[in-house]
Amino acid sequence: MILAEVILENAFVRLEPFVPSLEDEVRTALDCDPVAWEGMVAAACGSQFDGWWAAAMVAKAGGSRIPWAVRRRADGAVVGTTSLYEIRPEHRRCEIGSTFYRPEARGGPVNPACKRLLLTHAFDAGAVRVEILTDARNLPSQAAIRKLGARDEGTLAKHKITWTGRVRDTAQFAILEEDWPAVRQALDARLARFDGTTAV
Template identity: 75%
Template sequence: MSRMDLPVVVLENRFVRMEPLTDALKDEVREALSCDPEAWEGMVGSAYGDQFDGWWASAMAAMTKGSRIPWAVRRDGLVVGTTSLYEIRPEYRRCELGSTFYRPEVRGGVLNPACKRLALGHAFDHGAVRVEIVTDALNARSQAAIRKLGAQDEGVLRKHKITWTGRVRDTAQFAILDEDWPEVRDRLDARLAAFA
């Protein structure tokens, strides 16, 4: 495949259902994100409380423009968070995977690897040659989860972003390339099989 074209579609496996954001999902997503204010502190943008409407408008505008696919993540019928492919650059066949927030009670189990398997598969199956995953350089837990995926550590970008609270943030950058994907996919499939 010599081009990248990421359709905006529902992604689903036996653990999760990822639904592209629509106005019909707005209240469910607001409810899912209205918890754990401390977790939002290190994020570039916040969808907690008063910040939700601005976050929602930005996500919807980026989806309309074709630079982001934001999904509501559903587990056992309930929306429990969101994740996105964003910074979509078809001309470079690259995107980022992130803008991820899950309710505390679903963290640390099958949800994150199940979502990563779907989103990464979607990107690479539709022509991506590179998917980047970035996180706050202070967030050791997030970095450990990204390394566990098999993403390659590419270093720290100093003073890379400014969070919604105004803190100038260093960013730890990771990437998975198309040639890395088969091994990463097999690793994720083995992790998911353990939850069967």
């Protein structure tokens, strides 16, 4: 499994791998909704951004993470970020995470469009398993992950410590290679409702 650091795009979003020239746009996109950041292991809001950006670039250079800026095609605005990380080629698995969208970008095509691109990228590269983890207290996030058709693998107790110092339980989900055709079909059907065509 070799995951390339490339631009991914469809009718709704363009995912651009982090480069220094994107830093200010990403900073602006993420500097909002501090309550939403409270469940994250690392925050990128306000004064937390510089450390978060630096850590993302180090992980990218080391090959364990590919962070993308999420650019909305409708208006060209960067509205969030997402990553493939915990990349383990020897086990042919990775995780989708470090995902944050501005409030106005939630609930529409942005999230399913991003997941369609990231899952395609991972499974086309030979992944057999893609994980999605979230704070066990974040019920809306869990509902969105279940809507994808991911397997609910239960709760990992005291799994991570957030940037605020809270010991967090983590809800773990996964999509396996045999699940991907049905998940892909469902994502395409969801995206088709936004513009009347299948967006791939």
